[in-house]
Structure formats: structure tokens, C-alpha cells
Amino acid sequence: MIAIIDYGAGNLFSVKNALTYLGLPYQITNDLEEIRRADSYILPGVGAFPFAMKMLRQTNLIEEIKKQVVEKPLLGICLGMQMLFEESYEFERCSGLSLIPGKVDRWDAGGLKIPHMGWNQLSVKQPENPLLKGLQEGDSVYFVHSYMAYPKPEHLAAFCEYGVQVPALVSKGNVYGAQFHPEKSGEVGLQILRNFGGLTK
Structure with missing residues (x-):
């Protein structure tokens, strides 16, 4: 069972529809x-970072x-x-979950x-990453964002070019972020969600 975490600032229904499909x-x-009790987790998100973190804190779930993610997979989206x-x-300045440096x-x-x-094309840095199984270099996915992450190189699984190399997929242990x-993102995105589902025990 995948728990889609509902904290009042996530795009729940498009994720729900994809998992149903x-x-x-x-x-x-x-x-x-x-x-x-869940076997894995999806953390969706829309809007501004400080508001979303405030809403998540109010759930007392952090x-x-x-x-749980020490042993169970988590996928953060957008x-x-x-x-x-x-x-x-x-x-x-606002503190995050500190699951990825x-x-x-x-x-x-x-x-x-x-x-x-x-739409933008993925350049793969970690072809062995389980979420990238079945994907090809240059596959396109759909972005909407105004800020970007600055991960350590070892946590960058894929990026796209948009003025600079923009981190597209990151991971550390059981924690993944798209x-x-x-x-x-069409069939490419469904394959990524299918791969994530395959991590669920």
C-alpha cells in the first residue's frame, strides 16, 4: 500500500488517478x-515551500x-x-525535511x-537508479517550477538543461525526488511511478 500524504498542499488527485490507472x-x-502501516509513501506538493512545510508540520507526521523512510521508499514530487x-x-529561509543534503x-x-x-528531456546520470528502469536518454517529462534544488553530485540521478543543469531526479537511500x-508526463512518467510501485514490499 502506497500512502499519498495529505497535508493540504499537494496535488493529490492527479497522483491518485495515475496510481489507479x-x-x-x-x-x-x-x-x-x-x-x-503503509509500505511506501508519495509526498506531492504545489505552491510555496514555507506554506507547504507549515502545513506538513501541522499534521505532526514529520x-x-x-x-519510516529508513526502511520504506518515499517519492517527493515537484x-x-x-x-x-x-x-x-x-x-x-525555511527548513525542510533534511532527508537529502x-x-x-x-x-x-x-x-x-x-x-x-x-516538457524537457532527461539526461541520465545514474542509469542504475531503480526509478529510471525502462527509460531512455532524452525521454521527456513535464516540469512546472520556479526554484531548483542544489544536491550533492552523488544524489543526482537525472537532470535537464534549462539555462543550467537542473536536477530532475534525486535519490538518497530509500528517498527519491522528482x-x-x-x-x-505520459508513458514515461507512468513508467517511473510503475518503478516506484515495484519498490514497495
């Missing part, structure tokens, strides 16, 4: 006992999530990926429009 069992929840990092500078901040896209919105929206 794939036949992956899931539950939308912010209940502590259901979180403990410490339990950190405890803002949910950014929340995996130590801190963000979106509007103000690094920060989230603005970037110089070399005159390209920000937000980075639309800056793009797999649930809106």
Missing part, C-alpha cells in the same frame, strides 16, 4: 496509524515519516521533492523564462 494500491491519508532538502530560500534556491536560466514550465510531474 497503474493498478497500484494506495491510500490518501494524514492518519498516523495509516502512515505507520518525525514519523523520517522514521515541491514535494524540494521539501526533501535541508532548506529553501523561496521568499524566506542540499538547498533549494533561485537559478539563473540565462534569459530563459522562469517558471520552467513544459522535480517534474510523473503523473503528468
Whole structure:
């Protein structure tokens, strides 16, 4: 069972529809006992980092999530990926979940429009990453974001070019993050969600 974490700042229904299409069992929840019983987790996110972290803190689930992902997979999507990092500078300095080292901040896209919105091609850094199984170099996924993560090189699984190398997929242990929206990225995105479902014991 995949728990889609409901904290009031996530795009739950497009994720729900994608998992339904794939036949992956899931539950939308912010209940502590259901979180403990789940086999893996998806943390979606839309909007601004400080507001999303405030909403997540109000669920009183942060410490339990950190405890569970020691042994269970977690996928953060879009803002949910950014929340995996130590801190963000979106509007103000704000602490994140500190599950992946690094920060989230603005970037110089070399005159390209920000937000980075639309389809972009993946360049694979870690072909052995389980979420990239079945994907090809240059496969396209759908982005919508105005800030980007700055991970350590060893945690960068794939990137895209948008003025600079923009981290697209990151991972550390059982924790994965997709800056793009797999649930809106056609068959490529469905394959990534299928791969994530395959990590669930």
C-alpha cells in the first residue's frame, strides 16, 4: 500500500488517478496509524515551500515519516521533492525535511523564462537508479517550477538543461525526488511511478 500524504498542499488527485490507472494500491491519508502501516509513501506538493512545510508540520507526521523512510521508499514530487532538502530560500529561509543534503534556491536560466514550465528531456546520470528502469536518454517529462534544488553530485540521478543543469531526479537511500510531474508526463512518467510501485514490499 502506497500512502499519498495529505497535508493540504499537494496535488493529490492527479497522483491518485495515475496510481489507479497503474493498478497500484494506495491510500490518501494524514492518519498516523495509516502512515505507520503503509509500505511506501508519495509526498506531492504545489505552491510555496514555507506554506507547504507549515502545513506538513501541522499534521505532526514529520518525525514519523523520517522514521519510516529508513526502511520504506518515499517519492517527493515537484515541491514535494524540494521539501526533501535541508532548506529553501523561496521568499524566506525555511527548513525542510533534511532527508537529502542540499538547498533549494533561485537559478539563473540565462534569459530563459522562469517558471520552467513544459516538457524537457532527461539526461541520465545514474542509469542504475531503480526509478529510471525502462527509460531512455532524452525521454521527456513535464516540469512546472520556479526554484531548483542544489544536491550533492552523488544524489543526482537525472537532470535537464534549462539555462543550467537542473536536477530532475534525486535519490538518497530509500528517498527519491522528482522535480517534474510523473503523473503528468505520459508513458514515461507512468513508467517511473510503475518503478516506484515495484519498490514497495
